[in-house]
Amino acid sequence: xxxxxxxxxxxxxxxxxxxxxxxxxxxxxxxxxxxxxxxxxxxxxxxxxxxxxxxxxxxxxxxxxxxxxxxxxxxxxxxxxxxxxxxxxxxxxxxxxxxxxxxxxxxxxxxxxxxxxxxxxxxxxxxxxxxxxxxxxxxxxxxxxxxxxxxxxxxxxxxxxxxxxxxxxxxxxxxxxxxxxxxxxxxxxxxxxxxxxxxxxxxxxxxxxxxxxxxxxxxxxxxxxxxxxxxxxxxxxxxxxxxxxxxxxxxxxxxxxxxxxxxxxxxxxxxxxxxxxxxxxxxxxxxxxxxxxxxxxxxxxxxxxxxxxxxxxxxxxxxxxxxxxxxxxxxxxxxxxxxxxxxxxxxxxxxxxxxxxxxxxxxxxxxxxxxxxxxxxxxxxxxxxxxxxxxxxxxxxxxxxxxx
Amino acid sequence: xxxxxxxxxxxxxxxxxxxxxxxxxxxxxxxxxxxxxxxxxxxxxxxxxxxxxxxxxxxxxxxxxxxxxxxxxxxxxxxxxxxxxxxxxxxxxxxxxxxxxxxxxxxxxxxxxxxxxxxxxxxxxxxxxxxxxxxxxxxxxxxxxxxxxxxxxxxxxxxxxxxxxxxxxxxxxxxxxxxxxxxxxxxxxxxxxxxxxxxxxxxxxxxxxxxxxxxxxxxxxxxxxxxxxxxxxxxxxxxxxxxxxxxxxxxxxxxxxxxxxxxxxxxxxxxxxxxxxxxxxxxxxxxxxxxxxxxxxxxxxxxxxxxxxxxxxxxxxxxxxxxxxxxxxxxxxxxxxxxxxxxxxxxxxxxxxxxxxxxxxxxxxxxxxxxx
Numbered sequence: 001x002x003x004x005x006x007x008x009x010x011x012x013x014x015x016x017x018x019x020x021x022x023x024x025x026x027x028x029x030x031x032x033x034x035x036x037x038x039x040x041x042x043x044x045x046x047x048x049x050x051x052x053x054x055x056x057x058x059x060x061x062x063x064x065x066x067x068x069x070x071x072x073x074x075x076x077x078x079x080x081x082x083x084x085x086x087x088x089x090x091x092x093x094x095x096x097x098x099x100x101x102x103x104x105x106x107x108x109x110x111x112x113x114x115x116x117x118x119x120x121x122x123x124x125x126x127x128x129x130x131x132x133x134x135x136x137x138x139x140x141x142x143x144x145x146x147x148x149x150x151x152x153x154x155x156x157x158x159x160x161x162x163x164x165x166x167x168x169x170x171x172x173x174x175x176x177x178x179x180x181x182x183x184x185x186x187x188x189x190x191x192x193x194x195x196x197x198x199x200x201x202x203x204x205x206x207x208x209x210x211x212x213x214x215x216x217x218x219x220x221x222x223x224x225x226x227x228x229x230x231x232x233x234x235x236x237x238x239x240x241x242x243x244x245x246x247x248x249x250x251x252x253x254x255x256x257x258x259x260x261x262x263x264x265x266x267x268x269x270x271x272x273x274x275x276x277x278x279x280x281x282x283x284x285x286x287x288x289x290x291x292x293x294x295x296x297x298x299x300x301x302x303x304x305x306x307x308x309x310x311x312x313x314x315x316x317x318x319x320x321x322x323x324x325x326x327x328x329x330x331x332x333x334x335x336x337x338x339x340x341x342x343x344x345x346x347x348x349x350x351x352x353x354x355x356x357x358x359x360x361x362x363x364x365x366x367x368x369x370x371x372x373x374x375x376x377x378x379x380x381x382x383x384x385x386x387x388x389x390x391x392x393x394x395x396x397x398x399x400x401x402x403x404x
Numbered sequence: 405x406x407x408x409x410x411x412x413x414x415x416x417x418x419x420x421x422x423x424x425x426x427x428x429x430x431x432x433x434x435x436x437x438x439x440x441x442x443x444x445x446x447x448x449x450x451x452x453x454x455x456x457x458x459x460x461x462x463x464x465x466x467x468x469x470x471x472x473x474x475x476x477x478x479x480x481x482x483x484x485x486x487x488x489x490x491x492x493x494x495x496x497x498x499x500x501x502x503x504x505x506x507x508x509x510x511x512x513x514x515x516x517x518x519x520x521x522x523x524x525x526x527x528x529x530x531x532x533x534x535x536x537x538x539x540x541x542x543x544x545x546x547x548x549x550x551x552x553x554x555x556x557x558x559x560x561x562x563x564x565x566x567x568x569x570x571x572x573x574x575x576x577x578x579x580x581x582x583x584x585x586x587x588x589x590x591x592x593x594x595x596x597x598x599x600x601x602x603x604x605x606x607x608x609x610x611x612x613x614x615x616x617x618x619x620x621x622x623x624x625x626x627x628x629x630x631x632x633x634x635x636x637x638x639x640x641x642x643x644x645x646x647x648x649x650x651x652x653x654x655x656x657x658x659x660x661x662x663x664x665x666x667x668x669x670x671x672x673x674x675x676x677x678x679x680x681x682x683x684x685x686x687x688x689x690x691x692x693x694x695x696x697x698x699x700x701x702x703x704x705x706x707x708x709x710x711x712x713x714x715x716x717x718x719x720x721x722x723x724x725x726x727x728x729x730x731x732x733x734x735x736x737x738x739x740x741x742x743x744x745x746x747x748x749x750x751x752x753x754x755x756x757x758x759x760x761x762x763x764x765x766x767x768x769x770x771x772x773x774x775x776x
Contacts, residue, residue: 041540043540043541043544049623050623062540062544065544065705065706152701155701155702156611156612156700156701156702157440157611157614157697157698157702158611158698158699158700158701160440160444160698161440161443161444161445161698164444164445164446165444165445168445225701228700228701229757229760229761229764230612230700230701230702230703230707231701232761232764233703233704233707233760233764234701234702234703234704234707236764236767236768236771237767237768237771240771286768286771288771384704384705384706385544385621385622386615386618386621386702386704386705387704389621
């Protein structure tokens, strides 16, 4: 018979949180009001929670409004992406890469394709390189729009208006991508040694229109929040990531650059045609929520600059190697390769080990969000709940990448 | 016979009060969704009925059709009682508000005090619901609501006291009568009105003070475990509150039902055009509430409390002292109040933002630069 007063057995993460409370009370660190030491509660945020953007689960120990301890629990979106690679040929695996980190799917594809090219020693046609940079940077803008939009939506109903402005403008990018690749999210566009389709007629003009229009939109977003005293109050001097943290936890991307670390793989470990392009690596000084937000906004501007240069320099020529057909079956020589690519969220690395067959022997991703998530317990503890939500929004996690 | 008329009268006004609450809630939900869609550059609900006006009616029916669900471990009595009692504030507050000339349930001699006292009832229901749900989100939300509403009742009362001081009466109909010939108290005491307005937004749990139900932190706050019509009652109360609070603000600060030709059509002793002016003024304020919600990010708990206790309450006390001094010692005190009111209003509006930003800038300069 079902006993309505029997509470279900807590799972591992909750047990760990409860044990930590007991340990801290035993050490005498527990909060103590009039001898009552039971005022810490374990709250389960997620996997279905409005502010976790996906299926992240945080087991949070709360002392009133104060966050004492955070235990991130991942794996709710695990789809065996790495294992799947071992049963598919290199070519068959391309569409699956899209589905790892879905907000910047084309950048993930790029990382995978680059690794295979390095492994097989293939050259990429020059026109295809430029198209790759253009699409990669467009997706970087789209991804940052989602990141900033959802982050402001975590802060307030103002953000719910802002997030709609940002998704409205992201639509333009997605339309451009759709015209080019035929898809809006899962592109399956890059091929070994090139890209699938050449730019359609009139695409360059449409892209230039977007470049002309978008800086105004960025100004509009900034006007909404940058001078808003409440927004500044909520974001400045909160959730500071120090440079030591960045080194210790392997933080990359805008989160590291906001702490003043000049780490951008497009510049420090250049790939594709980035050495020929003129752009700045955006850094900030304080490493707080506001700086991370500012970094993303400024990076969008830099991306626009890169796209504009690429459109100007776009050479003529084929977009695929040799014949019109892409090399469907490739057998790289035995060996291994790692390529780190600057994803909107940081270093997205792909490691492939080949045994000389048509299938990868092993494939491993280094996901930036996975590394950034490690910082959560340290970063969130000691803040208010509201701050914790704002901080986790500003770190910009994509669970598809973490769980793979 | 007189008793019979009195009973009929009482029934009539209670029915009207409930009707106002339900209709206002349905109208406001639709209005806010369309307004919010306009702000967010979208369309909003526009499929149900002409321009989507029946959307909230459809939603209400959907809610009524939902399963009446109660968590197993919830306190059965309090859990059921909370959504039932939550409307008490919104309904009974209307008993002292004149809808128009000659159309008022009762002229209570402590009307203003009654307004403030009855508003607190909502806090009780929210606390009850949050506690009884036996959910941690609900509990945190309920405690936030209690702390916030109790804190903001003080500045609210302080600003209402000024109205009572200016008029010299606590009767609401006397306050409206005082504002004939467009001598609206909102003009004499704009700063007081601002304080009242801020406090009333906090009382309504609306953005930027919507901490008790901040969906990004606490899922749905105190209403997390509620569904169906029980949740609907909380929801209705919240949105009816927009109109009710604006009605109070209009009555006390903007001349209530008074307006051009307010008494042009009169029968049964009621000035019918006044209702139009009353509603028009009310909906101007409701629009402002919606606009504010989508323009200012949510405050944090400590910032919210600091704003009430460190800024609004001291300023309110100073305001009371200054107003009392002017009324006592300045011969033409109405002019004195006018000057003082507008000077303090512009000083507050003009100085608050720069001072806050300057403090933040200083704080940021002190903040260690992590990039050594």
